[in-house]
Amino acid sequence: NAGVTQTPKFQVLKTGQSMTLQCAQDMNHNSMYWYRQDPGMGLRLIYYSASEGTTDKGEVPNGYNVSRLNKREFSLRLESAAPSQTSVYFCASNDQPQHFGDGTRLSIL
Amino acid sequence: GQQLNQSPQSMFIQEGEDVSMNCTSSSIFNTWLWYKQDPGEGPVLLIALYKAGELTSNGRLTAQFGITRKDSFLNISASIPSDVGIYFCAGREGGATNKLIFGTGTLLAVQP
Numbered sequence: 001n002a003g004v005t006q007t008p009k010f011q012v013l014k015t016g017q018s019m020t021l022q023c024a025q026d027m028n029h030n031s032m033y034w035y036r037q038d039p040g041m042g043l044r045l046i047y048y049s050a051s052e053g054t055t056d057k058g059e060v061p062n063g064y065n066v067s068r069l070n071k072r073e074f075s076l077r078l079e080s081a082a083p084s085q086t087s088v089y090f091c092a093s094n095d096q097p098q099h100f101g102d103g104t105r106l107s108i109l
Numbered sequence: 110g111q112q113l114n115q116s117p118q119s120m121f122i123q124e125g126e127d128v129s130m131n132c133t134s135s136s137i138f139n140t141w142l143w144y145k146q147d148p149g150e151g152p153v154l155l156i157a158l159y160k161a162g163e164l165t166s167n168g169r170l171t172a173q174f175g176i177t178r179k180d181s182f183l184n185i186s187a188s189i190p191s192d193v194g195i196y197f198c199a200g201r202e203g204g205a206t207n208k209l210i211f212g213t214g215t216l217l218a219v220q221p
Contacts, residue, residue, distance in 0.1 A: 004151075033208075033209075035211075040213060041213060042113075042115075042197060042211040042212055042213040042214055043152070043197070043209075043211040044211075045208060045209075048208060058208070090151050090152075092151075097140070097142050097154055097157050097201075098142075098154075098199075098209060099154070100144075100151030100152050100153070101151050102149070102150050102151045103149075103150070103151050
């Protein structure tokens with residue numbers, strides 16, 4: 001999945017801790033996305049950014065915030081982690097079609 | 110939230126068999142995409158379809174954009190062990206955002 005880099009790859013948090021997931025793309029894409037993937041649910045859109053300086057809510061935005069720092073970077077923040085946010089998080093970018101990072105596996109105890 | 114109905118949920122087949130999976134939606138899409146996800150990795154695009162009725166092949170994979178624009182199928186011919194993974198369909202809504210709606214996935218297991 002060259003072009004979209006996510007960090008960290010794994011993280012374990014305690015309930016109530018905060019954390020920021022980082023995503024960067026080097027393909028000069030305008031749009032960037034954050035998804036979460038849970039068993040049997042496919043990928044669900046958390047937030048997206050259609051262009052630098054804009055962000056919008058997706059299907060499951062509660063408990064998350066995002067920042068489109070510049071054209072390359074789009075970060076996802078959990079202010080107060082909850083066990084229900086245990087998931088695999090994917091960042092994607094595209095003009096057409098979407099290219100995905102390798103994911104961040106996040107466990108909240 | 111809106112989701113696509115993807116079937117079957119899982120398939121367990123012998124090497125060499127052909128495979129077919131499909132997605133249906135209550136909404137009209139202007140793009141259908143098929144992705145494959147290997148364990149521990151992100152989804153990788155297999156085939157993109159942009160016009161109703163379009164039939165596109167990528168090696169042993171063939172996908173079609175349904176005439177009604179509410180469905181799509183993916184066929185894999187002569188399956189091999191490396192075809193193992195989860196296959197997702199995705200439909201793209203119109204507009205500037207390029208937002209995708211994903212199916213729930215089809216787990217494919219291929220026995221040598």
